[in-house]
Amino acid sequence: MEMVKRAFLLVTVVSGAWGADFSLAIGNPVAVARPNGVVKKDIGFAVRGENCADVAAIQVAGTAEGVVDGARRSIPLRLIAGETAGTFAISHDWPQQGTWVVSLTGHCGNATASAVVPIGRSGFIRESSKFFPRAATAAEVESALKTLTGGGK
Amino acid sequence: MNQPQDKPPIGPMEPGDLPLVKAPDSIWISIETTLDAKPEPRGIGTFRWQWAAASLAVIGAVSWYAMRPSPPSWAVSTLEGSPSVDKIKVGEWLQTDASSRARITVGSIGTVDIEPNTRVRLVAASPTEHRLTLARGEISATVTAPPRLFLVDTPASTAVDLGCAYKMKTDESGDGVLRVTSGWVSLEWEGRESLVPAGADCRTRSRTGPGTPYFADAPEALQEALAAFDFRGGGPDALATVLNQARVRDTLTLWHLLSRVDPADRVGVFNRMVDLVPLPSGVSREKALQLDSATLKSWREELAWKW
Amino acid sequence: MSDPETIEIIEACRRGDREAFRALYEAHKDKVYSIALYFFHGDPAAASDATQQVFLKLITNIKGFRGDSEFLTWLHRLVVNTCLDGSRKNKSRERSEDPADLARLADPASQDDNMARRQIASRVQAALSSLPPKLRMPILLRYFEELSYAEMAEALQCSAGTVASRLNQGHKLLAQKLERLRR
Numbered sequence: 001m002e003m004v005k006r007a008f009l010l011v012t013v014v015s016g017a018w019g020a021d022f023s024l025a026i027g028n029p030v031a032v033a034r035p036n037g038v039v040k041k042d043i044g045f046a047v048r049g050e051n052c053a054d055v056a057a058i059q060v061a062g063t064a065e066g067v068v069d070g071a072r073r074s075i076p077l078r079l080i081a082g083e084t085a086g087t088f089a090i091s092h093d094w095p096q097q098g099t100w101v102v103s104l105t106g107h108c109g110n111a112t113a114s115a116v117v118p119i120g121r122s123g124f125i126r127e128s129s130k131f132f133p134r135a136a137t138a139a140e141v142e143s144a145l146k147t148l149t150g151g152g153k
Numbered sequence: 154m155n156q157p158q159d160k161p162p163i164g165p166m167e168p169g170d171l172p173l174v175k176a177p178d179s180i181w182i183s184i185e186t187t188l189d190a191k192p193e194p195r196g197i198g199t200f201r202w203q204w205a206a207a208s209l210a211v212i213g214a215v216s217w218y219a220m221r222p223s224p225p226s227w228a229v230s231t232l233e234g235s236p237s238v239d240k241i242k243v244g245e246w247l248q249t250d251a252s253s254r255a256r257i258t259v260g261s262i263g264t265v266d267i268e269p270n271t272r273v274r275l276v277a278a279s280p281t282e283h284r285l286t287l288a289r290g291e292i293s294a295t296v297t298a299p300p301r302l303f304l305v306d307t308p309a310s311t312a313v314d315l316g317c318a319y320k321m322k323t324d325e326s327g328d329g330v331l332r333v334t335s336g337w338v339s340l341e342w343e344g345r346e347s348l349v350p351a352g353a354d355c356r357t358r359s360r361t362g363p364g365t366p367y368f369a370d371a372p373e374a375l376q377e378a379l380a381a382f383d384f385r386g387g388g389p390d391a392l393a394t395v396l397n398q399a400r401v402r403d404t405l406t407l408w409h410l411l412s413r414v415d416p417a418d419r420v421g422v423f424n425r426m427v428d429l430v431p432l433p434s435g436v437s438r439e440k441a442l443q444l445d446s447a448t449l450k451s452w453r454e455e456l457a458w459k460w
Numbered sequence: 461m462s463d464p465e466t467i468e469i470i471e472a473c474r475r476g477d478r479e480a481f482r483a484l485y486e487a488h489k490d491k492v493y494s495i496a497l498y499f500f501h502g503d504p505a506a507a508s509d510a511t512q513q514v515f516l517k518l519i520t521n522i523k524g525f526r527g528d529s530e531f532l533t534w535l536h537r538l539v540v541n542t543c544l545d546g547s548r549k550n551k552s553r554e555r556s557e558d559p560a561d562l563a564r565l566a567d568p569a570s571q572d573d574n575m576a577r578r579q580i581a582s583r584v585q586a587a588l589s590s591l592p593p594k595l596r597m598p599i600l601l602r603y604f605e606e607l608s609y610a611e612m613a614e615a616l617q618c619s620a621g622t623v624a625s626r627l628n629q630g631h632k633l634l635a636q637k638l639e640r641l642r643r
Contacts, residue, residue, distance in 0.1 A: 027458035030337050030350040043335065048458065073324060124369070126402075157610035157620050161602055164631030170584045171603060176493035176511055177504070181485060183512050188478075188519070247519055343505045360546075362508050 005058030006071035020051040021133045024104060026124060032089045044092040044102065045117070045124040046082065048056030053109035055086035060106040062090060064119075065141050067149055070120070077102065094119070101144045105135050116144045186286060186306070189246075189274070225278040228258040232266065241275045248272045249290070259283055259303060263296035276306070291322040295335075310357040313339040327359035330368065340366075348453075350460060353405060358384045365409045368460070372398045379406065392418060397423045402460045404430055406454055412444050419438075430459050466531050473522050481519050489515075492539055495600045499543045501589045510546055514538045536605065536615035540597055547593045587637035595630035598623060 029043040049058035076089035094100045102117045102124070108110040114136040118125040130136075130144065223427050226242040234253025241257060247267060249255055255267040257275075260283055262418030267273060277283065283303045285292075295318040296303045303314040309327025312319070317336030323329030331340055333349045339353025340347045340355050351354045355366040364383035367376055378394035381387030392414060399407055407426045414422055419442055432438065433455040440448040472480030477513050493511045500506035525534055588596055601612060609620040616623060 025458055028350055028460035029335065031454070031457035031460070046458070079443065157613075158608045160606060160608055160611065161624065162631070163603055163629050164599060164601060164627065165635040166584055166599075170580055171494070171498055172581060173490055173604070174494045176489040176495050177508060180489065180493070180508050180511050180515075181482070183508075184485070184515055187512075187516055343508070360506070362505075 008064070022052050022106070022108040023050050023113045023116045023131060023133065024048070024106045025050050026117055026126065026129060028116060029089065032084075032087050044090045044094075044119070046087060046089055047079070047104055047106075047115070048082075048084075048087040049106050049108055049113070051110065052086065052111070054109065058086040058106060058108050060088050060104055062102055062104040064094035064100050064102050065145055066094060066098045066100035069146065073098070099145065099149045101141065101148060103136055103141050116141055118144055118148045187308075195302075227260065227275060227278060230256045230258070232256055233269075243275050243278050246272060246274045246288075257285075259296065262298035262303060263294065263306075265295075266293040268292065285358050287321060287323055289323060289325045291320065293320045294318065302448060307357065309359050309361065310340050310342045310363050313341055319349075323357065325361075327357055329357045331355045331357070332365075336375055347409060350457065352460070356380060356383070365406055365413065367406045368402055371400070371406070375403060375406070382410075389418070392421075396421060399425060399429060401429050404456050405460050408449070411441070411449070417423065430456060470525065470531060471619075473519060484518075485515055488535060491604050492535070495539055495580060495604050496543055498585060498588055498600055499593070499596055500546070503584055506546060510539075510542050513542045513546075517542070530611070532605070533611055533614045536601060536607070537617065540601070540615050540617075543597060544593055583638060588633050590637055591630055591633055595626055595633065598626045598632065599630045600629065 005012065014088040025048050027046040027048070029046055031046040031048075032043070047060055047062075049055065052058050060079055062075055062077045062079060064073075066073050066075075075094055077093050080091065082088055090102060090104075094102075100119045102115075102119060104115045104117065106113050112133075112135055114132045114134065115129060116132075116136050117129045128144075128147070130140065132140070168310070204446055216375070226240040229241050229247065232254035234249070234255075238247070247255065247257070247413075249267050249269050249271050251269050254269060257265045257267065257273075259265055262279060262283065265273075267284065268291040271292065273292065274286040274288065275284075275292075281302070283298075284416050285304075286306045288308070292305070294303070294305065294312075294314070296314045298314065301313055302420040305312040305321060307321070307323040307327055307329060309323070309324065309329070310331075312321055312331060314336075317338050319331060319333040319335075319338050321329065321331045329332055331338060331349055332354045333351050335351050337351075338349045340349055340357065340363040342357070345362045347355050347363040347366050349366040352370075353366045353368050356364040358364065361384055365379055367379055376396035378387065378391040378398070382391040382395060392410070395406065395410070404426050407422055407429075410422050411419060411426075423435055423438070423442060426432075432441075433452065436448055436452045437445075441452060467561060469480050470483055473484060489511065493507055496510040496514075497504065497507035500510070514535070519537065525531070534553075544557055588599065591599070598612060598616060601615060607615065609623050612623045614622045
């Protein structure tokens, strides 16, 4: 019984705060204050991990997935750590031409979360962004891209 | 019967009841800036470049600038129109006509695009201050520098770069608008400060300075009520409309209003903010209502994740 | 007519002499600023704005100054018009006797460390703020400038009789206010 209890506690600690799963949140670029090494005008938006017991250990990676002149493209993104642990600035490494979504995957220990963020003329589109308690599938990313391309913005 | 040459009594006041107050030094600086913006009459030792149609003009500085050793300068390139200048020195004006645009390279930290019918002056180009005056018209600035190195003065504001790209438009009285496309800008004037993040606008008005920032996609009713509140004494009705129309990201606007409304209205603004975005842990209600600066800063940093 | 030194400075200003204008500004700025400051309820931004406008109007129109009246009278007229215009255009500057406003006025920019003097100044400012603009201005003009009825009439662009009437009315109201504030 004692071993079962300890295993339960271990799993709970790894996955984050009591009752809440690890997740990603996105925000205005200014939410990451003054990130290092990135030309500030090139920040697309900010991302942070939430409900993680060890924020310093949060890792996030991402790609920009897009369609330019009918051709499908994928660009790895630079993420620069913000002043607060667990926060990152997403470098605007995708071109102005074409239609783009940003696919982000974050890890907190063994927990994974992801976000698929459509990009519009004025920047990231919060209302259309989707968040998952796991890695987003390729189909989910394509679906978001198709919606953006088909519906426009 | 009072005689015209008689001096009237000074009434119930006594000499010394109202002390004479020294005029601030900033008034003379403002007067000089305005005078320098006007075309100088002949005979004061100024000079002008005669500019061809659709070209740029640099209007020479007056008296003491002409006497100094050669001041620092920034490069100027032509974006539209016929080129006639390639640099602007400290103290000089640059003016575009209806069909010309120019780009000033701001030292090594960025660029400022000068739109048509715009008049700017280079005020400082030192390692600790890069400063322009925008007398009228529109500019687009893109700057990568430590915060507060690059500043732009208009008749009713000073835009302080905090790491950003923005457009700024003003007329000669100071009525204008700032739109930030990246980073932050602090818009300041005579003790009033508005922090404007990417995606947000901030109006300025002659004699009032900067208004309250709002996101460019905020409901029109909110924007109009905010203008009424900021510049036309809109009062409780305007404030009520702003609160009713506010969305989650309009907590940018509400955050600024906390310190701009009457104390009696502050609780209403606070309550609306926490209705939209729960108060973060570590932010005290009491301290927020007391406008504690550290508390407001923490709250703003957390709210930015919703903007 | 203005005194010879003033006439010489004015002539230099007409020629575009910036140093002469600066001298004129330095000679009169504190009184202009003080009148505007107390007129606008101790608001330094409004006072700075009004002061700037007065001197810009002065230098812009100095070529039209014919010298057939006292320079100071002309300057006072600029101050009166600028302050009254500012008051009309921005009604929000015309505040009622709000305790918060009175508290804000309680610490005028003064070199005098005497607490009692500051309290008197604060009471007088509060009382002044309660008067309508057209009564407040003649009181301030008289207080800061030693003008005759005729000179005040020129500055306020009304008759000497109207000056006397406004001052009389203003002083009475002021006395009543000061009495109430002492309680």
